Amino acid sequence: MPDLIDGSENVSVHGILNWIILLVIFSIITVIGNYIGYKHPMTDSLVGMGILSLITLVGVWLERELPFNVSSILYISIIGIVLAFPGMPTSKFVLHYVSKVELLSIVTVFLAYVGIGMGKSWDEFKALGWRAIVITILVIAATYYGAAIVAHIVLVATGVPAV
Amino acid sequence: MLTLYADSNYVWGLIFIPTGDDEGHVEHIYREKTDRRILRKNPWRDYRLHLTVLGLVFIAEMIGTITIPIAKNVAITIMPLIYTIILGLVFYLAKPIKWIQRKQARIAEGAMMLFIGVLIAKLAVSSGQSINLIFDMGPALILQELGHLATILVLPIALLLGFKKESIGMTNSIGREPNVAVVVDKYGFNSPQSRGVFAIFIIGTVIGTIFISFLVTLSLSFLPLHPYAFAMASGVGSASMNAAAIGPTLAAFPGLETSIEAFAGFSNLLSFCIGIYIVIFIAIPLTEKLYNWLEPKIGRDPIVQKKEDE
Numbered sequence: 248m249p250d251l252i253d254g255s256e257n258v259s260v261h262g263i264l265n266w267i268i269l270l271v272i273f274s275i276i277t278v279i280g281n282y283i284g285y286k287h288p289m290t291d292s293l294v295g296m297g298i299l300s301l302i303t304l305v306g307v308w309l310e311r312e313l314p315f316n317v318s319s320i321l322y323i324s325i326i327g328i329v330l331a332f333p334g335m336p337t338s339k340f341v342l343h344y345v346s347k348v349e350l351l352s353i354v355t356v357f358l359a360y361v362g363i364g365m366g367k368s369w370d371e372f373k374a375l376g377w378r379a380i381v382i383t384i385l386v387i388a389a390t391y392y393g394a395a396i397v398a399h400i401v402l403v404a405t406g407v408p409a410v
Numbered sequence: 411m412l413t414l415y416a417d418s419n420y421v422w423g424l425i426f427i428p429t430g431d432d433e434g435h436v437e438h439i440y441r442e443k444t445d446r447r448i449l450r451k452n453p454w455r456d457y458r459l460h461l462t463v464l465g466l467v468f469i470a471e472m473i474g475t476i477t478i479p480i481a482k483n484v485a486i487t488i489m490p491l492i493y494t495i496i497l498g499l500v501f502y503l504a505k506p507i508k509w510i511q512r513k514q515a516r517i518a519e520g521a522m523m524l525f526i527g528v529l530i531a532k533l534a535v536s537s538g539q540s541i542n543l544i545f546d547m548g549p550a551l552i553l554q555e556l557g558h559l560a561t562i563l564v565l566p567i568a569l570l571l572g573f574k575k576e577s578i579g580m581t582n583s584i585g586r587e588p589n590v591a592v593v594v595d596k597y598g599f600n601s602p603q604s605r606g607v608f609a610i611f612i613i614g615t616v617i618g619t620i621f622i623s624f625l626v627t628l629s630l631s632f633l634p635l636h637p638y639a640f641a642m643a644s645g646v647g648s649a650s651m652n653a654a655a656i657g658p659t660l661a662a663f664p665g666l667e668t669s670i671e672a673f674a675g676f677s678n679l680l681s682f683c684i685g686i687y688i689v690i691f692i693a694i695p696l697t698e699k700l701y702n703w704l705e706p707k708i709g710r711d712p713i714v715q716k717k718e719d720e
Contacts, residue, residue, distance in 0.1 A: 303527030327534025362498020393560025
């Protein structure tokens with residue numbers, strides 16, 4: 248298998264700077280989209296994106312610095328949950344600003360990068376036959392409906408009122 | 411197929427993947443690639459890429475959400491996130507647009523890896539805020555992870571369409587990065603099972619987000635399920651598909667934004683933490699059993715084209 252190097256090298260200052268600049272670019276685009284789509288004040292949502300970017304930065308850095316074989320997703324999730332935990336001194340500040348950034352604004356920008364990035368797979372996609380496309384569609388639908396139906400049954404069985 | 415894997419698309423790292431002694435490091439491939447793109451080059455220098463994204467976002471947000479009623483109580487909602495993903499792909503494929511090429515796509519892919527973190531952070535903040543609700547709904551959240559096993563039901567159809575052992579790789583899970591790594595780890599890089607999961611991965615990459623967005627939109631109209639069930643189901647274990655599935659769900663239940671984000675985020679996290687073990691210990695063995703039982707009964711002549719073998 249090509250491209251297979253164990254990569255637990257330490258992150259240079261230059262690398263961290265690259266992360267920061269990318270996150271700043273992402274934040275600015277998201278804040279602009281957030282303003283056009285939802286009219287949230289730009290300064291508040293910029294602080295919100297700053298908080299989210301900082302959590303991300305710490306998460307990806309920890310993934311590479313700590314010796315555990317654990318994805319940054321887990322670190323980022325834990326930091327985010329703890330910061331917003333009811334009763335934490337940070338929670339009021341974090342919630343106020345982060346709530347000014349709509350999830351959909353982040354998703355819209357994120358998926359623009361996804362769209363450009365997935366163009367690379369286009370030729371391989373075209374080479375695969377219609378049968379594989381049928382199976383993919385069915386697999387995605389099965390995953391979604393499987394989870395939705397089980398969740399619904401458990402929610403109803405445990406008496407969670409429909410809101 | 412070798413280059414295909416090396417070029418694999420947007421990537422989640424893996425959480426606690428048990429690897430064999432000799433086969434190790436499968437889980438590092440994605441991180442390595444990202445590191446090479448982000449840490450050793452200066453991805454922000456490609457300002458035209460980021461300006462293009464800004465332009466796409468501007469257009470998408472200006473158009474806003476469009477709702478098309480197709481029948482009584484049934485409507486298709488097209489959200490800005492669909493415009494940006496399709497426009498992004500169009501910009502890459504369109505010949506006149508010379509400043510978005512393969513190089514920019516690689517940068518976009520690497521950058522995306524980092525931006526997943528922001529998405530996860532936002533969902534985590536919602537989860538933390540609603541942590542009591544999450545504990546209350548614990549059983550539903552954990553059991554719905556088993557619902558993902560429903561993919562195995564597609565196996566007979568794959569056999570009827572003429573797939574052989576590829577079908578095991580295709581139908582054991584949704585076929586995103588962690589699943590690809592698990593299948594490759596178990597069956598080897600050049601096995602039919604790996605070919606199957608690669609195919610699902612590539613197709614899922616290209617049409618998955620768009621397809622799931624429409625699937626969710628329609629389901630919200632047709633299926634009278636609990637709003638939280640829709641939220642939990644959107645955590646399918648792929649950042650972009652999760653994102654595309656939450657959109658219409660948020661729009662359908664105004665006033666429940668925080669709880670929907672909390673459940674979607676937490677369920678996606680669970681998909682990564684325990685979903686992978688469900689695939690390793692339940693889904694793959696079950697798929698194999700079903701294959702061994704059904705293949706002699708309904709298997710067809712193999713149809714896998716030679717070019718897929720490359």
